[in-house]
Amino acid sequence: MCIDEQLISSYLDGELCEPYKSQTEEHLSYCKACNARLEKLKKVSDLVKLSSPSDEVLSKGKDEVFALLEKKYLGQKKKHISFLRRKFEVTFPTMVTSAAAVVVIFVGGFVLFGSNSSQTNEIVPSFNLQAGQDNVRFVSNKEQGLDSYSLEEIMKYLDSKGYEVDISIKGLKPLEETSTEPTSLE
Amino acid sequence: MEIKSTDASDFKLVYDSSFTLLMRVSYHIVYNEDIAEELVQEAFERFYVKNMTFPSVDEAMFWLIRVTKNLALNHVRRHKRELNMVEKVKKMPGEASSNQDGSKQLIEQETIQAVRKAIESLPDNLKIVIKLKEYTDLDYKGIGKVLGISESNVKVRVFRARKKLEELLGKEDGYVY
Ligand SMILES: [Zn+2]
Numbered sequence: 208m209c210i211d212e213q214l215i216s217s218y219l220d221g222e223l224c225e226p227y228k229s230q231t232e233e234h235l236s237y238c239k240a241c242n243a244r245l246e247k248l249k250k251v252s253d254l255v256k257l258s259s260p261s262d263e264v265l266s267k268g269k270d271e272v273f274a275l276l277e278k279k280y281l282g283q284k285k286k287h288i289s290f291l292r293r294k295f296e297v298t299f300p301t302m303v304t305s306a307a308a309v310v311v312i313f314v315g316g317f318v319l320f321g322s323n324s325s326q327t328n329e330i331v332p333s334f335n336l337q338a339g340q341d342n343v344r345f346v347s348n349k350e351q352g353l354d355s356y357s358l359e360e361i362m363k364y365l366d367s368k369g370y371e372v373d374i375s376i377k378g379l380k381p382l383e384e385t386s387t388e389p390t391s392l393e
Numbered sequence: 394m395e396i397k398s399t400d401a402s403d404f405k406l407v408y409d410s411s412f413t414l415l416m417r418v419s420y421h422i423v424y425n426e427d428i429a430e431e432l433v434q435e436a437f438e439r440f441y442v443k444n445m446t447f448p449s450v451d452e453a454m455f456w457l458i459r460v461t462k463n464l465a466l467n468h469v470r471r472h473k474r475e476l477n478m479v480e481k482v483k484k485m486p487g488e489a490s491s492n493q494d495g496s497k498q499l500i501e502q503e504t505i506q507a508v509r510k511a512i513e514s515l516p517d518n519l520k521i522v523i524k525l526k527e528y529t530d531l532d533y534k535g536i537g538k539v540l541g542i543s544e545s546n547v548k549v550r551v552f553r554a555r556k557k558l559e560e561l562l563g564k565e566d567g568y569v570y
Contacts, residue, residue: 212552212556213548213552216548216551216552217548217552220526220532220551222532222533247559248555248559251555251559251562252555254504254508254558254562255508255512255523255527255558256528257505257508258504258505258508258509258512259417259420259528260420260426262413262417265413265417265420265426265429266413268426268430269412269413272412272430272433272434272437273405273408275434276404276408276434276437276438279438280399280441281404281441
């Protein structure tokens with residue numbers, strides 16, 4: 208006697224438990240009619256599966272949608288979702304008398320969701336932000352620029368705001384040269 | 394692992410593990426990638442806004458599938474207008490397709506449309522079950538959870554849907570067999 212076709216369908220889905228699974232397998236090992244039934248069901252199943260765009264096509268908007276959701280919901284509550292490094296490059300003519308050191312301050316641990324200026328204000332209230340291609344530079348527009356703060360004060364300030372800060376001194380250059388660079392403070 | 398829908402890392406975890414699957418569910422109800430994506434986004438917004446806790450990632454996913462499916466069905470209902478779905482499927486521009494394991498195995502546009510037309514002509518209770526079965530990785534148990542029906546009920550419906558499709562597609566000689 209042949210097996211119920213519904214069992215064949217479950218077998219196809221790998222959802223047949225014992226002892227039915229073994230019994231079905233055994234029957235299929237010699238019954239041509241049931242093998243043909245299994246084949247037909249499999250063909251239908253494959254056709255349905257194949258009539259779908261690929262996962263690649265369907266998931267192409269994945270990052271974009273996430274960014275939207277993140278901006279709309281997750282960004283407001285949590286500042287420290289992902290780690291982002293931004294680089295602030297400033298010159299400190301007052302730090303070294305004979306040469307200006309380009310001090311690079313890495314500020315980590317905050318994420319921007321379109322609120323650049325407010326975050327900038329939080330870090331250094333009297334500076335405007337000018338976003339470069341891959342880094343961010345602060346250029347003073349006001350009388351009281353970064354160079355009127357000591358490096359220690361800046362560090363303390365950032366530290367009190369909960370940012371991870373590490374500083375590296377890029378190099379010492381003669382004052383004459385740095386004064387022509389766009390990063391220098393007029 | 395407990396999932397809190399408003400927790401940023403939980404949210405991301407659930408998002409990453411279910412986005413594509415939800416797109417498959419959504420797409421095969423509305424048959425339009427952009428609309429499907431909007432609806433998936435909407436489902437995630439509800440997920441967040443409702444501020445819920447789930448006992449596991451799977452449970453969160455079941456909830457999202459259910460919501461996505463309902464949003465998509467509502468969308469189709471609202472936009473039915475003069476054309477019924479079968480007609481829409483017929484007129485739909487085809488999209489490239491490949492099978493689940495990613496190997497690009499193109500099938501004929503006419504075949505895709507014949508298959509979709511056959512699926513859309515199924516009764517609603519069979520239609521959604523076969524879509525969840527073939528387009529998601531869910532097992533009978535998972536499908537049962539999403540739809541609120543028993544596992545054996547899922548089993549029966551999958552089989553009935555396949556038999557109907559076999560019949561419908563077999564009739565269209567030349568297309569399939
Ligand atoms: Zn047999």
